[in-house]
Amino acid sequence: MVYLFLANGFEEIEAITPLDILRRAGADVKTVSVNGNGLEVEGAHGIFVKADISISEVDVDSADMLILPGGSRGTEGLKESEPLRKIILTANESGIYIAAICAAPTVLGELGLLKKRRATCYPSLAGELIDSGAKYKNDKVVFDGHFITSEGAGTAADFGFALTDKLFSRQETDRLRLSMVY
Amino acid sequence: MVYLFLANGFEEIEAITPLDILRRAGADVKTVSVNGNGLEVEGAHGIFVKADISISEVDVDSADMLILPGGSRGTEGLKESEPLRKIILTANESGIYIAAICAAPTVLGELGLLKKRRATCYPSLAGELIDSGAKYKNDKVVFDGHFITSEGAGTAADFGFALTDKLFSRQETDRLRLSMVY
Numbered sequence: 001m002v003y004l005f006l007a008n009g010f011e012e013i014e015a016i017t018p019l020d021i022l023r024r025a026g027a028d029v030k031t032v033s034v035n036g037n038g039l040e041v042e043g044a045h046g047i048f049v050k051a052d053i054s055i056s057e058v059d060v061d062s063a064d065m066l067i068l069p070g071g072s073r074g075t076e077g078l079k080e081s082e083p084l085r086k087i088i089l090t091a092n093e094s095g096i097y098i099a100a101i102c103a104a105p106t107v108l109g110e111l112g113l114l115k116k117r118r119a120t121c122y123p124s125l126a127g128e129l130i131d132s133g134a135k136y137k138n139d140k141v142v143f144d145g146h147f148i149t150s151e152g153a154g155t156a157a158d159f160g161f162a163l164t165d166k167l168f169s170r171q172e173t174d175r176l177r178l179s180m181v182y
Numbered sequence: 183m184v185y186l187f188l189a190n191g192f193e194e195i196e197a198i199t200p201l202d203i204l205r206r207a208g209a210d211v212k213t214v215s216v217n218g219n220g221l222e223v224e225g226a227h228g229i230f231v232k233a234d235i236s237i238s239e240v241d242v243d244s245a246d247m248l249i250l251p252g253g254s255r256g257t258e259g260l261k262e263s264e265p266l267r268k269i270i271l272t273a274n275e276s277g278i279y280i281a282a283i284c285a286a287p288t289v290l291g292e293l294g295l296l297k298k299r300r301a302t303c304y305p306s307l308a309g310e311l312i313d314s315g316a317k318y319k320n321d322k323v324v325f326d327g328h329f330i331t332s333e334g335a336g337t338a339a340d341f342g343f344a345l346t347d348k349l350f351s352r353q354e355t356d357r358l359r360l361s362m363v364y
C-alpha cells in the first residue's frame with residue numbers, strides 16, 4: 001500500500017502527477033486527509049480533492065511507501081500533524097520508502113531524518129535542508145537509502161517515475177513514459 | 183473567464199496541470215462539471231475533484247478560453263454533452279480560444295471545427311483527427327487560429343504554458359516556468 005498525504009494547501013501538480021503515474025503502473029495508492037474533519041482537502045490553487053481515507057485509517061505496517069507533496073501551506077499542515085509524525089517515524093524505522101517533493105523534504109529534515117543524507121527540495125529552501133543536516137543536491141530527484149526527494153512541480157513527473165522505478169521496474173516506467181507521451 | 187470542462191473519466195494530469203499553471207498566472211479559471219447531478223467529478227484514475235460550477239452556469243459571452251482535458255471516457259462524456267456542444271459552437275463563432283489535449287481534440291473534430299486546421303492529439307488518435315479534416319501535426323502543442331491542441335499527459339505542462347502565453351505574455355510564462363522548476 002502507498003499512502004499519499006494531503007493537508008489543506010497541498011500543491012496540486014505535486015500530488016496528482018505521481019498519484020496518476022503510480023495508479024497507471026498498478027500501485028494501490030490511498031490518498032490520506034490529515035485534516036481533522038472530513039475527506040475534502042483544498043489544494044494551494046483552490047482545487048478541492050476528496051481523499052480516500054482519513055489519517056486514523058492508515059496502517060503503517062502495510063505501507064510500501066509514504067508520499068508527501070509540497071505547497072508551502074500544505075507542508076505546514078503536514079508538519080503540524082502529530083499522527084503523521086508518528087507514521088513517518090515508524091515507517092523510517094522499518095525502512096519503508098519515504099518520498100517528498102518541493103517544500104515537503106523539510107518535514108523529514110525537521111524530524112532529524114535527513115542527517116548526512118543526500119536530499120533535494122525546492123531550491124529556495126536548500127538552506128533549511130542543509131541546516132537540518134542534509135547533504136543538499138541540486139538534482140531533479142535524489143535517492144538515499146529509503147528516501148526519495150524532488151525539487152518541485154516541474155519535476156513531479158520525474159518524481160512519479162522514480163517511484164514506479166522503485167516499486168515496479170525500469171521497463172514498466174519506460175512503458176508508462178511512452179504511453180503518456182513524456 | 184476561462185472554463186475547464188470535466189466529465190467523469192477526465193485525465194487528471196491533463197486537467198490539473200494547466201489549471202494550476204493558469205491560476206498561478208492569475209487567470210480566473212472555473213472548473214465546470216458536465217455531469218447532470220452535482221459538482222463531484224471522478225477522474226480516470228479514481229481521483230475525485232469538486233468542480234466550481236455546473237455547466238448550466240457557464241456564461242459563454244464572458245469566456246476568454248475553453249479548455250477540454252482528455253482521458254478516453256472523459257472525452258466520451260464531453261462528446262455526449264449537448265450543452266457543451268452549444269457552448270463550443272458559440273465560442274467558435276466568437277473566435278474565443280478553444281484548447282484541447284490528448285483525446286479531446288476529437289471533440290472539436292466531430293463538430294467539424296478542425297477542417298483544414300493544423301492540430302494534434304494523442305498519437306494513436308491521429309487517424310480519427312485526419313478523418314475529420316484536420317492537418318495533423320506530430321508536435322507537443324499546435325496552434326491554428328483560436329485553436330490550441332496538445333498530445334497528452336506528458337505535454338500537459340507545455341500545453342498550460344502555451345495557454346498562459348496566449349492569455350498573458352511570454353515573460354509571465356518564463357517567470358512561471360522558472361518558479362515551478364520546469
